Amino acid sequence: MKPTALVAGNWKMNGLAESRSELETLSKLLKEGTEAGCNVLICPPYTLISSFAAMNAESIAIGAQDCHAKASGAHTGDISAQMLRDAGAEYVIVGHSERRADHGESSALVCAKANAVLSEGLRAIVCVGETEAERDAGSTLTVVLGQLAESIPESATPDNMIVAYEPVWAIGTGRTPTTDDVAEVHTALRNALVERFGENGRRFSLLYGGSVKPSNAKELMSAPNVNGALVGGASLKATDFNGIIDAYR
C-alpha cells in the first residue's frame, strides 16, 4: 500500500474569526473541482480550531500547530493534545522549526509531544529540517536523520504519524531546494524509516514544506518519496491552497 498523500496548511499565527470565509471557499473549491487524490488539512491557530471543526467542511480535516506533552496540569498558557481532540482537531504538528528555534524545543521534547498526540488517538506531523548553515556545511542528512531518530516515538505507525521535511532556509523565503535535493533527503528519510519500522516504513507519508506555491507544487510533489506538502503562506488564501492541491488532481 502506498503512503497517503496529504496537503496540509499551517496558518501559523494568522487568522481571525472572519477567516471562516477562506475555509468556506476552500470547501466550495474542493466540492466543485475534480476530486483531489490527497487528504486536505488546515491547521489554524488554537483560537479557531473548534469553530473550524464545527463547520464540518467536507473533505477538510482540522489540526493544531503544537501541544504540551502533558494531558493537563499547572502549565499556564499551554494547550494539551486532549484539549485539541476535544476541540475537534484530528492532527497536531509538532517540532516545527519555528517552535524549535523560538521556544528552544529539543527533539526529546518533540518526541514527548508526539507521544501525547498519539495517546489521544490523533495523528502527529513531526517536522525536521536543516538550517542554511547546516546545509552549507554539508550536514543536511546528519541533522535531519538525527532529528528524525530522536523525535519519532516507538509507538509511531504509518497511520498515526507523518513526517514533514522543511528546510529552515526555505520557509517563507521563496527559495526551495531543487527537486533532486528534496528527493535525496526524502529518500534518506524513507530508508531510515524502513530500517527502524521494517516494511511499514514504506507507508509513512513524507511531506515537503518550505515556499510551496501553486507554481512549484507539481514539480516538488513529483519527487520520489514526496507524499504531500506542508504549506505556510500559500495556505492562507483558499484559491492558492487549492492551486497546490491541483498537484494531486
Ligand code: 13P
Ligand atoms: P511557507 O510555505 O510560508 O514557506 O512555510 C512553510 C512552513 O513552515 C509550513 O509549516
